Amino acid sequence: MVKRSAIEIHDSQRQLAKLMKRMLTHFRAAMDEELKPYGVTGAQIKLLWAIRNAPGSSGAQVARICEVTPQTAQELIQKAEEGGWIVRGKDSVNERIVTAALTPEGDEMLRRADKVVSGIEARFWKGVSATAIDGMIEVLEQCLRNVEAE
Numbered sequence: 001m002v003k004r005s006a007i008e009i010h011d012s013q014r015q016l017a018k019l020m021k022r023m024l025t026h027f028r029a030a031m032d033e034e035l036k037p038y039g040v041t042g043a044q045i046k047l048l049w050a051i052r053n054a055p056g057s058s059g060a061q062v063a064r065i066c067e068v069t070p071q072t073a074q075e076l077i078q079k080a081e082e083g084g085w086i087v088r089g090k091d092s093v094n095e096r097i098v099t100a101a102l103t104p105e106g107d108e109m110l111r112r113a114d115k116v117v118s119g120i121e122a123r124f125w126k127g128v129s130a131t132a133i134d135g136m137i138e139v140l141e142q143c144l145r146n147v148e149a150e
Helices: 006-038 042-053 059-066 070-082 104-125 130-148
Strands: 086-090 098-102
Touching (some): 006 042, 042 059, 042 098, 042 104, 059 070, 070 086, 098 104
Antiparallel strands (some): 086 098
């Protein structure tokens, strides 16, 4: 094994970070493009997934899950309600909190989106071994732990 200099290691780390950003950018663009015929964006699908996985969540909770501002979450929620993908109601404990739940149309939209996302993922990971993917998961989880510890 060839010993690499600190500069070479730093350059590799920077290249990896740039590649991760490019990959995510391409993934989001592909999602938006392939979801366009269904009249939905990747951000709206992320919102629907959040509502499905945490039914009865408030707008603030959905914003945290989707990693967007509360204002952006409210816009997404409003569009999802107008699209017939969710219904909103009052929290059973605190009537000031507005909750959201998927409609059958919202469930159907998520089924369509899952097929789209699965196709994009298959293209992204073509030719990459399961061992390599497992190694990448390990590395990225460590990087996240490092950042979250700050």
